[in-house]
Amino acid sequence: MVNLTIDGKQITVQKTATIYEAAQEAGVFIPVLCYAKKLLPYGACRVCLVEVEQMKGRLIPACTTPVTEGMAVTTTSEEIRKVRKTVLEFLLVNHVIECPVCDKGGECDLQDLTFDYEVYPNRFTGEKFDLPTDEVNPLIERNMNRCVLCGKCARVCDEIVAYGSYSFINRGFETKIATAYDRGLNCEFCGQCVSMCPVGAILPRPFKFKARPWQLKEVDTVCGYCGNGCTVTLGVLNEKVETIRFNDKIGVNNGNLCVRGRFGYSYVNSDERLQKPLLRKDGNLVEVEWKEALDAVAEGFQKAQSGKGLGVLAGARLTNEELFLLKKLAGQLGTGNLDHSGGECYKGLTEGFRETLGVQASTGDFPQVEDCDVILSIRSDFYETHPVFGMVVNQAVKRHGSKLLVLSDKKGKFTKLPGAETLLSRPGLEVNVLNAMAGVLLDEGLAVTKDVEGIEELKKGLADYTPEKVADQTGVSADSIRDAARKLAAAKNSAILLAYGLPYSAHSRELGAAAANLAILTGAAGREGSGLYLCGEKANSQGAVDLGILPAEGAMGAREMLRAAAAGDLSALYVVAEDPLSSYPDRAKVEAALEKAPFLVVQDIFLSPTAQKADVVLPAASFAEKEGTFTNAERRIQRVRRGIVIPGEAKTDLSIFEMISSRLGGQLTYTGPEAVFAEIAKEVPQYAGIEYREIGPQGIVWGGKSLDISARKVVFVKGGNPVDSPIQLITGSTLYHSGTISTRAKGPLAVIPDPFLEFGQEDAQSLGIKEGDMVTLKSNGTEIRLSAKVDRRMPRGVVFAPYHFPSAQLNRLYKGEAAIAVELVK
């Protein structure tokens, strides 16, 4: 610790602090333009100049100067004020003054400083910039005439996003921020640059001329897309979400967001939202009053109860309170047939982790990954399913110098990070490689085996998974398998990352168990600072597992329910916040189930393809319209808050469950989410002792930063078999979408409007396929047509199609396998 005085105030700060940070701690305001908490010090703007007693004779930039013992700092004096004012005068010489039409007006750092320092009139005059505005993309507008060259956009894009869109180009007066070859922006569109810009040079286009900042009501809630659980602060005007406000003060994401979080909110404002209940009459869905709809639901469910029973499929977009009530409602309806997310993909947690570690959740929290020495990401898609957690990995690699190992069937963002090592495997064989790594640890005596059960059985099983054999199967060299295993074993702290979701249902149990084996053998499991992460695709995937939205003992899970319904062995299906027809594997089976089920109720916010098949459709509320809690993929329970009113007569899922229950004579009535959460705390052990009101700005991580694991049992799991086909199709998430909901959101759609089939350059060349060509994919007796996309990501013989788009009907081919043998016809 270091002692110093700032404006006469005695303070003690960390010795790594800068003068600026020390001043902030002391509550002394120093103006800045180029400083940002999450970026490395830069010192470009010179408005933070201060006087230091020990460094007399010149002014010192506060944001780049480290504190030293006994330093005496003065932050305001005539001299300082004069110099800062001059800096501002220089900036304003070239800066165009467009405050009346600039969206930044009212929260612009330059505007505020100009006012504070009374920079009027300006002693200098000079040439104004006259550069064209970049309006090529629909999301981010860049007006470089307003730029003050603080470099924050270029730095955030490099340091945190690791995309590197921007750089300073040219020299002298002509210096400006530009992309390569000064073209229109074409990037991930995460909008970090928008949030960092201190002036109106980089702005969100969808927000243009929508509102003045001071008119907006700000509501802190949690993003409704992936399991990352980022804080999104809704900017609300007249009951409409107009923008997402920058907020780096609360939550887990440090103000970072991805394209979905920043620009994907617009589906809540969509005109296509369901506003009234629908009932099928004479074959058509017609709008009815709630009473009539609920009567029909009650009648149908009662019939099912006395008939062949009822099945409930839930989505992990519901809040914990809603999931809890749904489970109670299922109990009231006398069914244990309850499941979510297709019933397969989460088995890495519920089976893989449970069998080995005795827990059903990631063992560490997100921020600690930044300090890990070695990070193993299973599948490069991790950045695409959980981009903001991916940014933590970027920082670990770029700042901490972590070694990143990527075990994947294709390249991606992670594989491009500095020093990243990619173990490029043939599709569907990740378990084989993980097994081989576990074998290496045991063979070379690197494994932690003390208090670990099952070592002998594991050794026996792994005999077939020597690095050489696995290298033959997977294409990953034996040396790199050995090297990766040794690196993981040697790491002081390590993290193993894996994402799950509907398009990743193959080998889910095996992947979970194989990753857990590695974590146990390297000692990472349960060690503070290390972690094993299995992250769900939806906002509340973890909550759904915690609350047991799973089939009861002996009851049917998602797959069995669909099979039973298709065989006429189930009388009713109740689908909440899911669109199985678009997103579950094996569309034909889902179709048959929906057709054959005598009674189908769908509760959703849009008339999804599944809802179109329903007998009753109940209109629900989006994340922006309700209160409750989500639990993110690191077990962080966070508050979801209402920002806008629910459109039309739609209702929250919570009140719909209550209404159905009471219509059927049940007692499921609560005074609101808080009362339900109190019940959860009583019944769900992990949530015991947590009070709704105590869930603060950082949420509450159940189980703490490092989850105590209750077992250390390695389990042998079989690897996959290579698919024998010259062309294999794999599916998954793309960065710009999440589930099927984002296909209703203008932001993500602006970047990726249509489904596509991605080729590597070599395949595209040998098959004679060009970007944009329509290609027919044939497999299992069916075919679909997709537009081709060509880039450098895909290895030879592997093509990728994202699963998000209902219109692509990809699940006619995809039946839950890791890779599909396909035939391509141009």
Next chain:
Amino acid sequence: MSSTVENVQEEEVDLTAANQVIDKYLNMKGALMPVLQEIQESYGYIPEPTVHLTAERLNVYPSQIYGVLTFYAQFHMEPRGRYIVRVCMGTACHVKGAGRIGDTIHERLGIGHAETTEDLKFTVEHVACIGACGMAPVIMVNEGTYGSMSVQKIDEVLAKYREME
């Protein structure tokens, strides 16, 4: 990403030479400058595909390479002529009529400052003092220096290089 991208025609270039240059420097830290210099030596300029190749292989962002290319005057992003005609615009040459020399060259070759003839034979550059004020007005063609220039002398010099391959 069809709706968000400008239409950019990428030129087609044989990347073998660039790959060879990068191979040499692959394990050197801070190798960007020598790599770019040697690529320019091989191609005569820095073609765009070699920038993307360098970015990928050296793990640098294309935007950063573009920043470097636009910062240093030594890098050229357009094909250049075989003969670089440097017209000195320093003070002494200026006084002795460098402007007229530049105009005459423009007239003869049809190109002004930083332009290249279509047959890729000549590139003209107006430069600051080249340090031969005693010979003002002076021009350079590649490594050759020609002093006390006049309109007639320009024609002689240009004729000489026109005849050469």
